[in-house]
Amino acid sequence: MGLSLLMFSIARVMPGDPARIALGSRAPEWVVQKLREEMHLEDPFHVQYYYWFKGVLHGDFGTSLYTRRSVARDIKEFLPASLELALYAGIFIGIMGVILGVISGWYNNRWVDSVVRIISYMGIITPSFVFAIFFMLIFAYALKILPAISRISSDLILPPRITGIITFDALITGHFGVFFDALRHLLLPAISLALGPMSQEARLTRTTLVGNLGKDYVMTQRSYGTPERIIMFKYLLKPSLIPTISIYGLDFAAIIGNAFVVELIFNWPGLSRYGMNAILQKDLNAVVAVVMVYGVLFVVVNLIVDLAVRFLDPRIRLGEKRI
Amino acid sequence: MQRKLAKTKELSRRWESIQRNWYKFSRNRLSIVGLVLVCTIIFIAIFAPYISPHPESAGKFVNFSDVSDPPSLAHPFGTDRFGRDILTRTLFGYRYSLGMAAIVISIMAPIGVVLGLIAGYYRNTWVDTVIMRVTDVFVAVPALILALAVCAVLTPSILHAMFAISLVWWPWYVRMVYGTTCSLKNEFFIQAAEVTGASTAYILFKEILPNCAASILTKMSLDVGWVILIGSTLSFVGLGAQPPTPDLGTMVADASNYLPDLWWEAVFPAFAIMLVVAAFNLFGDGIDDMLGEEKRG
Numbered sequence: 001m002g003l004s005l006l007m008f009s010i011a012r013v014m015p016g017d018p019a020r021i022a023l024g025s026r027a028p029e030w031v032v033q034k035l036r037e038e039m040h041l042e043d044p045f046h047v048q049y050y051y052w053f054k055g056v057l058h059g060d061f062g063t064s065l066y067t068r069r070s071v072a073r074d075i076k077e078f079l080p081a082s083l084e085l086a087l088y089a090g091i092f093i094g095i096m097g098v099i100l101g102v103i104s105g106w107y108n109n110r111w112v113d114s115v116v117r118i119i120s121y122m123g124i125i126t127p128s129f130v131f132a133i134f135f136m137l138i139f140a141y142a143l144k145i146l147p148a149i150s151r152i153s154s155d156l157i158l159p160p161r162i163t164g165i166i167t168f169d170a171l172i173t174g175h176f177g178v179f180f181d182a183l184r185h186l187l188l189p190a191i192s193l194a195l196g197p198m199s200q201e202a203r204l205t206r207t208t209l210v211g212n213l214g215k216d217y218v219m220t221q222r223s224y225g226t227p228e229r230i231i232m233f234k235y236l237l238k239p240s241l242i243p244t245i246s247i248y249g250l251d252f253a254a255i256i257g258n259a260f261v262v263e264l265i266f267n268w269p270g271l272s273r274y275g276m277n278a279i280l281q282k283d284l285n286a287v288v289a290v291v292m293v294y295g296v297l298f299v300v301v302n303l304i305v306d307l308a309v310r311f312l313d314p315r316i317r318l319g320e321k322r323i
Numbered sequence: 324m325q326r327k328l329a330k331t332k333e334l335s336r337r338w339e340s341i342q343r344n345w346y347k348f349s350r351n352r353l354s355i356v357g358l359v360l361v362c363t364i365i366f367i368a369i370f371a372p373y374i375s376p377h378p379e380s381a382g383k384f385v386n387f388s389d390v391s392d393p394p395s396l397a398h399p400f401g402t403d404r405f406g407r408d409i410l411t412r413t414l415f416g417y418r419y420s421l422g423m424a425a426i427v428i429s430i431m432a433p434i435g436v437v438l439g440l441i442a443g444y445y446r447n448t449w450v451d452t453v454i455m456r457v458t459d460v461f462v463a464v465p466a467l468i469l470a471l472a473v474c475a476v477l478t479p480s481i482l483h484a485m486f487a488i489s490l491v492w493w494p495w496y497v498r499m500v501y502g503t504t505c506s507l508k509n510e511f512f513i514q515a516a517e518v519t520g521a522s523t524a525y526i527l528f529k530e531i532l533p534n535c536a537a538s539i540l541t542k543m544s545l546d547v548g549w550v551i552l553i554g555s556t557l558s559f560v561g562l563g564a565q566p567p568t569p570d571l572g573t574m575v576a577d578a579s580n581y582l583p584d585l586w587w588e589a590v591f592p593a594f595a596i597m598l599v600v601a602a603f604n605l606f607g608d609g610i611d612d613m614l615g616e617e618k619r620g
Contacts, residue, residue, distance in 0.1 A: 125600040127552050129559050129572075130593040133579050137590075141583035257467030261556055265579065275468075276560060279475035291472050295464045 071289045082270030084165040088186050089193040089255050097198045101205025123199025128258040131192035132265045147185050189266040197251035208240040246309045249302035256294050347613045354609025360602030368417040380407035381415040383567045401587035412569035413595045419570050424550040431489040435496025440527045443504025458494040466491045474562035484563035503535045537614035545607035548600040555596050571596050
């Protein structure tokens with residue numbers, strides 16, 4: 001709610017007349033005037049906001065100032081591609097981040113640890129668009145083993161649209177060729193998105209693991225002669241993963257933020273590229289809608305993360321019961 | 324005599340504390356690497372016109388005899404499609420990145436810190452509610468998206484990009500300072516100051532602020548890297564610095580349209596971005612080692 005107000009104000013304080021922009025400089029004044037009335041641009045700010053927010057609650061984000069298409073329909077069309085990308089990037093972050101972190105913590109201060117730490121350092125200092133361009137150069141142009149742009153090869157037919165997420169649709173309908181092709185196309189953009197957050201996860205996992213290594217309960221198990229492997233996976237991993245999971249929500253923010261750039265580079269037909277184009281063309285209804293959708297998604301993901309942490313962390317779970 | 328002695332004592336104590344801090348900072352050798360890199364980059368940024376091989380390439384300049392040359396002795400990083408030397412433009416690019424980071428941080432950090440102090444001190448009053456709810460709204464949107472959206476409504480320029488980044492960054496300072504202030508508020512030394520009739524401003528800035536200084540400084544030094552990252556991302560999509568300004572992000576973007584042919588124009592500025600971010604991260608970690616110790620006791 002507050003978010004919507006913020007976005008709406010940002011969009012409306014912008015200098016310039018949206019109606020004039022939408023119709024172009026050569027449209028006659030009375031047409032512009034009519035559109036202004038249609039868009040409630042003449043009304044005071046809070047009235048405009050009221051109309052707009054009423055629309056949003058009905059799932060109507062207004063029409064795009066450029067294409068005159070319904071923004072809500074555009075979102076429905078483009079969101080699945082972005083979700084697919086974010087999903088695979090998220091899976092990659094979760095799995096690789098934890099694995100690297102555990103390896104690093106396991107071989108604490110040995111050369112394997114140093115290698116992992118250097119890799120994760122690289123991940124943190126490199127902007128995702130740089131990863132995207134490097135990957136394109138190496139894998140798509142130099143080695144020619146992975147495709148550079150778009151979601152599937154142009155000679156394949158899209159599977160029937162069920163969820164809009166191509167890999168899922170292909171699996172459900174049994175088009176395995178399409179599935180693997182789509183996966184190949186996903187690989188580069190998803191990894192360029194994932195490397196930064198993955199590195200953070202790896203670093204954090206390592207830090208907490210190493211920190212927990214010195215705790216009393218680990219010493220106890222060691223003195224019992226429990227094998228290191230069991231100590232690691234049975235006793236150490238679960239408490240050490242709590243911080244890792246709790247920053248997962250922030251990682252999601254990084255993914256969808258950087259998706260704006262990465263989708264543009266890989267020509268990925270997702271919501272972020274749509275939003276980016278809207279930004280570049282000053283298509284404000286679309287910009288506001290995209291930011292709203294992502295803002296809500298972000299909040300939802302953080303809610304899920306909080307619940308997961310609550311489930312994992314007995315201090316929070318039990319602490320609440322006592323109250 | 325007495326006074327002189329006190330003065331030398333004071334001086335030697337200060338010297339000692341500098342030495343102690345330097346020891347803490349330099350215990351991690353990587354921090355020294357960071358410090359050296361940071362100093363070098365700042366030096367480059369200041370003296371770019373004097374040390375770069377082709378200073379005229381920094382602005383509007385066309386040299387059709389050397390268009391799109393791959394790296395060579397005359398042009399170690401190659402030239403772009405206007406025949407401008409990439410090495411020169413990269414060195415000048417540091418000017419813009421660093422200047423941007425310095426301005427953004429010196430604007431937003433004080434605002435965030437003051438708001439955080441006030442909200443924390445007036446906890447559970449309407450002041451707290453207003454400040455923190457507004458902050459929450461900003462935090463609820465992923466930073467980069469908000470920055471992009473703000474840039475969208477403004478005309479693209481490096482100034483507006485700085486404004487956008489500042490707008491999305493200050494809430495984090497508010498939250499950090501707010502947390503510390505809330506926990507300090509009930510400490511005895513604050514209560515003592517209140518009882519003796521110290522003014523609110525005195526309590527906020529002289530009693531509470533020094534306790535947050537370590538974390539603020541650490542965050543500021545780490546944030547230089549992040550601001551440069553976000554700034555270069557904004558420039559990359561064309562919402563930050565405009566050509567012919569030699570900005571690192573803009574250069575990578577320009578080259579990305581001509582991949583794989585103009586790879587040198589993308590690769591070297593990209594490495595330059597990574598280097599500066601790495602430098603400030605290592606340096607920030609060092610600052611954290613130096614100041615964090617006191618925090619942890």
